[in-house]
Amino acid sequence: MMEAMNHITWREKIKGYKKDPFSALLLTLVVLSAIITVGVLISLIVYIIIKGVPNITPELFEWKYNTENVSMMPAIINTIIITALSLIFAVPIGIFSAIYLAEYAKKGNRLIPVVRLTTETLAGIPSIVFGLFGYLLFNIHFGWGYSMLGGALTLSIMILPLIMRTTEEALLSVSDAYREGSFGLGAGKLRTVFRIVLPSAVPGILSGVILAIGRIVGETAALLYPAGTATVVPSSVMQSGRTLAVHMYALLNEGFYIDQAYATAVVLLVLVIGINALSAFIAKKVGVKE
């Protein structure tokens, strides 16, 4: 009934806007900006796919890179290696810090504001600064030279704030009734955290980790100096190797490989779209469960 009373027909709406052209202008601006934003995204994706897909050839996926085939296969493998290495370091540290912040630290703990400030600072540092830092620490100070391990460690610092934030949010969204129930049955704090709270927070944590994978896959500037641009899959993590995004940068920098850069851009875009969709899908599952 109420809805029927408040219902305004299209004609009445248009009449209202005619009387109040300023409101009509505001509406137009708001809708236009949304259209432009989405339009830019769609045109970017469509343009790169249309121009890029014809450039995807079987040679681009041969196992070894040479200047004839300009294969991106080693770069794809290196991307997987660097992603796995970075996650090995960043995920446990990120989850443990979030556990401390969400489950252990008491109100008024002086450490918490400091940790929050440094995490926010880390999240705002540009990737080129991370890259230079990684280069100075791992390549020069530790004397590793260009190495995949140095690159992965640099990236693990870079994605740490993302993992900490999403994990903390996931932990905080677990209802206190779970914890109280566990304590009531006689479980200790540690058992409650690992057996009760953490499992219920897994989807939220996972969606954060997947977002972090997306950042690693797309990262260029932070890897250029620590990990270098070698075109092979190195035999050890102490040697240089380029990831897909660095490969694309190198192709553009050399300047003769625009077609191959198009193909690489398609692969990167498809990866990133897939990763984003997966993360959103998992995050949605959490929402349904609540």
Added chain:
Amino acid sequence: MKEKAMQWVFLAAACISILAVALICFFLFANGVPAIQKIGIFQFLVGTKWKPSNELFGIFPMIVGSIYVTAGAIIIGVPMGILCATFLSHFCPGKLYKMIKPAIELLAGIPSIVYGFFGLVVLVPLMQNLFGGSGKGILTASVLLGVMILPTVIGVSEAAIRAVPDSYYEGALALGISHERSVFFTVLPAAKQGVFAGVILGIGRAIGETMAVIMVAGNQAILPTGLFSGVRTLTANIVMEMGYATDLHREALLGTAVVLFVFILIINLSFSFLKRRDI
């Protein structure tokens, strides 16, 4: 026993982010500051000539370049972003929201090298046709960066706008003004602090962006003379020359990173400050 030990492990993990920031500060400053001292802080910051082969290291053109390009990105990205956040929070039907929101998150996920490539193959030729010249310069870089900061500005602004109590909007509507006016004149002003925090975060993104800017800015290390003249940003200066630089030249590039880092720290701290006051 195990309880206590694990509590210490969690605490240690939480301290790693502090350690990381401390290490980053230490290594950058320890490596960059000596060069700045050697060149002379005044010479380094306001010197207008960057000629490494002649031992001239003035990064003023790059500082100006970074500021111009960032300002351009703000002029383009911020109004669009705020309008788009308003659309998402007060104008968007639920079904449409479920499609647009992931699209904007995807915009944040696209690698900067892909943005740079898109700028190089689409935006640069477009600017060439429209305005002549090389097509690379302040305007092109500003447009590209404006798009790149959109998801940041939209995300933070939308959260701030949604945090405004509904009673503001309802009260305005009850006074008889239109939906649009209610949103723009009561809800938006109430959210201005959060929106401003989003803008600051966007500035941080724009000034630190490297791989996209380097593709479209032209990268000439001279003071820009107009909207279409090529510029080199602080970030581009590092990436352009770090590969082959040695000795004082290399140290001067690390000094450039120090200047960039100080800019970022100031921006970050003001963002954290604004966010705290908001709560």
